[in-house]
Amino acid sequence: MPHSHSPRAQIEARIPSAFASHKRLESRTLLTGIPEVDSLTGGIPVSALTEICGPGKTSVLVSLLAHSSHEHYCALVDASDAFDPVSAEAAGADLSHLLWVRCGKTKQKLRPLEQAFKVTDMLLQSGGFGLIVVDLSDIADKVVCKVPISSWFRFSRVVENQQTALVFIEQQPHATSCARLVLKLAAAPAIFSGNLLMSFTLNANVTRNCEKKGVQSATPDFSVKAQWA
């Protein structure tokens, strides 16, 4: 049987890229500005999907925005309009470089979660953003669970060809293998000093990291201080 008549050759004749190996772009990362998290994860991967969950996720998000907004244009898709610009400004974020999309504020046909996903799609298509954060923290876990895996897969494939880090902030991770990094946080009781709430001690745990496998079991503690501390 001639080589050109092999099933592989026939398929490739019809679909040239059927057996082409998919090459990932050279991985770049964005630093969160929290040394413990950065050394643990190597940074938030660009051209990939990342999930951050657990208590303290908003503080990590704000730190990431503060660090990234000086070098990149960032977008925050806020599914439940819970973002606090005061906290972000106090953390050092450049708010003029941050596009804030507040979902669920008007009577629209789509629900906040659907709005958030549609807006994320549009932002990815638009391009030019170094970081896109989708905050689904206040959306009930049972609702996010119903998001089909194909949606996560589509996001991961779209972002692969862009110089954008796509970060989801959730109560629980849902993207499974579509996420290149999954960071789970846990919090110890907050520290009160006299009459003042001073700081949170957080604990980071990488449950999935396709880039840096050696340190997945490390769980360093770090603290986030209140603005007035």
Added chain:
Amino acid sequence: MFACLLIPDFPVQAVLLLEPADTREALRRSPMAVLDGPSTLLKVIALNDAARNGGIKAGMTKLQVETCTGVSLRKRSAASEESAQDALLSCASAFSPRVESTCPGTVILDLDGTEKMFGSPEKASCKIAIAARQIGFHPRVAIAKNPDTALYAARGFAGITIIPEGHEARELASLSVSILPAGPELPGVLESWGIHTFGSLAALPPIALVERLGQEGLKLQKLAQGRLERPLRTTEPAPNFVENYEFDDPVETVESLTFVLNRLLQQVCARLVSYSLATDELRLTLDLAVKRIQGSNAEDQYRHEWKLPVPTQDRNMLFSLVRLELERNTFSAPIKRLTIEVISVKPRVAQGNLFAPPSPETEKLEITLARIRGVVGSTDTEGIHCVGSAKLLDTHKPNAFAVDKFSSSTETRSLSVIVPTLALRIFRPALETSVELTEQTPHFVRLWKKYRRVLATSGPWCSSGNWWNAAVWSREEWDVALKTFKGIGYYRIYLDRLRKQWFVEGVFD
């Protein structure tokens, strides 16, 4: 040399200009007439060649025309003729700074000194005709030594006509004297003399002509000979970038609007390009056919304006912005008139910066933001924008913020030292709650329909403001640790001291 750019059957071509490009050519080939006059007695004022061949004549009533099958009838639109004349002037201005708006559908250009740019008269006339065709006209172009010879050559001959210097009388000889600007009696007099053409008028002895017809006769003879010299009455084309369209019947669907809108934007953008200008502000006005019912306050006009971050000439971008806005809105009445106005500015001259951070493409971003507004809405119930850049307000009121327009052309701030900071997640609106106090300190807080024990507190932090106006506020703020079903949660609660009501403002996360 002077060039005359003339649009035959101008009212018909002006109306056709507003038709979609694909149907325009078909309409041009089929019989078409434009009607004007009182609605009870509409008469044909202009028609195309196909209609003429079909036996239709100017002055026929609508009823008479309707007996002919396959004739498209349109009502005359002064606005569309005005826009078409503006477009014609803009087209001519691209070839010469000295342009005369002779009459509706006719402009004369002074081509002296433009040979190096546009070549010989033959090449220049072709280029002028192509430019007019790009707008959507089917023009006639004539070039001659003086303006009037060019004008009558364009009126008399179809297509492109070049009259060499010194051959004016010979070239114009075959034209009918009926196109000369004579008084009401003169055509009859010339007819009785057996003078029908320019050539026979030009051949009459001038002294005898003056004796019989006076100076007017001599002027007409010079016109017929192509010898009348006059200065060009140049018009400074006012950069007025307004286009409007009045519908015969008010339209209710966005689809009906969009193709007219596309056409108007195309004309405006073509004119901007011809003036080497761009726009950074676009205004849309829709006049609604509101039927007034006693006591109703329905608006009879819808207005919207877009301020663009960078000047643009991109029709597609402007069209997308307007279309998205129209799709997002519902109107209280059908639309009877559409007006587009753009504010002209100098085009952007910018050089890319190798060291600047990558940013969203400005034009593309505008459309993306408009699409996002279509999904999440434009403003919330408090009038704060749903899409944009957050900006903290310079007040002492906690969490006072506004949302400004997001722009990808803002300057980058230098990176300061960043310390991980405890962030708050805000409940918008704040959750009404009730608090049990023990010794003026919160002891139990009602949250998610249950009273939660307070494990630790930080406060009270009292603040107030705006006591001098109606927006007065006064609050007592506490940060509390509550025992919830998920573990310990840290919340910010406050007492509105004016309303005597407790609220949960947010949660530390």
